[in-house]
Amino acid sequence: MELEKPKEKFDKKSFWELVRFALIAIAIVIPIRIFIAQPFIVSGSSMVPTFENGQYLIIDEISYRFNDPQRDDVVVFRYPNDTKKFFIKRIIGLPNETIDIKGNTVTVTNKSHPSGLVLDQSFIENTANNDTHFVLKDGEYFVMGDNRSASSDSRYWGAVPKNLLIGKVFLRLLPFNKIGTLPGSFKQTE
Numbered sequence: 001m002e003l004e005k006p007k008e009k010f011d012k013k014s015f016w017e018l019v020r021f022a023l024i025a026i027a028i029v030i031p032i033r034i035f036i037a038q039p040f041i042v043s044g045s046s047m048v049p050t051f052e053n054g055q056y057l058i059i060d061e062i063s064y065r066f067n068d069p070q071r072d073d074v075v076v077f078r079y080p081n082d083t084k085k086f087f088i089k090r091i092i093g094l095p096n097e098t099i100d101i102k103g104n105t106v107t108v109t110n111k112s113h114p115s116g117l118v119l120d121q122s123f124i125e126n127t128a129n130n131d132t133h134f135v136l137k138d139g140e141y142f143v144m145g146d147n148r149s150a151s152s153d154s155r156y157w158g159a160v161p162k163n164l165l166i167g168k169v170f171l172r173l174l175p176f177n178k179i180g181t182l183p184g185s186f187k188q189t190e
Contacts (some may be wrong), residue, residue: 006039034164038058038059038061038076038095038166038167039056039088040056040057040058040059040076041054041055041056041057042055042056043134046087046088046145046146046150046151046153047074047088047089047146047147047151048125048127048146048147048150048182049146049147050090050123050168050183050184051074051088051146051172051183051184054174055172055174055175056168056172056173056174057076057088057167057169057171057183058169058171058172058173059076059167059169059170060167060168060169060170063167063168064165064167064168064169068085068094068107069091069094069141069165069168071091071094071119072090072091072092072170072185073090073168074090074091074168074169074183074184075089075090075091075141075143075165075166075167075168075169076088076165076166076169077089077143077164077165077166078169079151079164080157080158080159080160080161080164081157083164086166086167087143087153088145089143089144089145089153089154090143090144090145090146090184091141091142092106092108092119092142092144092154093134093136093154093159094110094141094142095110095136095137095138095141095162097110097136097142098110098133098134098135098136099132099133099134099135099136099154100116100132100133100134101130101132101133101155102130102131103127103130103131104116104127104129104130104148105118106118106119106121107119125146125147126149126150128148128149130148130155132155134155134158134159139161139162139163140160140161140162141154141159141160141162142154143157143160146184169183169184171183171190
């Protein structure tokens with residue numbers, strides 16, 4: 001003998017289960033999206049070859065609430081001259097440092113390196129001829145694109161205040177053959 005549930009009760013129960021599931025999903029996803037991680041799609045060539053146009057990235061928004069940004073972190077931030085726009089660049093200079101760029105050589109002067117530290121930028125493929133001197137204040141970061149000849153960055157429009165930093169690149173999801181955590185990571189030997 002085969003039994004059937006009355007269709008009306010089944011539909012009401014299914015509807016409320018679906019509503020409950022949707023509310024739970026929203027309660028989990030929205031706080032994560034707002035406070036912990038955020039997706040971005042790379043637009044432009046300023047970070048080539050590290051990141052290329054159309055790559056899908058997840059940005060870690062929580063780390064900088066507990067730790068300060070570090071040199072060589074690849075970050076997403078609000079463009080200081082138009083905070084509706086988002087940029088992706090690499091941190092070169094930290095608060096209260098002096099940045100000097102001669103040709104392709106970047107030298108950082110700070111308390112630990114009063115005579116200057118020449119940065120290892122062996123990962124840079126596309127260089128530019130520069131002559132820049134910049135002094136960072138407290139809470140300011142000097143950022144540059146990895147594609148130096150095609151990057152609008154701190155060399156042209158100045159420092160990025162810490163409050164405009166969204167977070168650091170945590171995960172590359174697309175393209176599938178380049179999936180990985182902390183893509184673009186590089187650590188200076190000081």
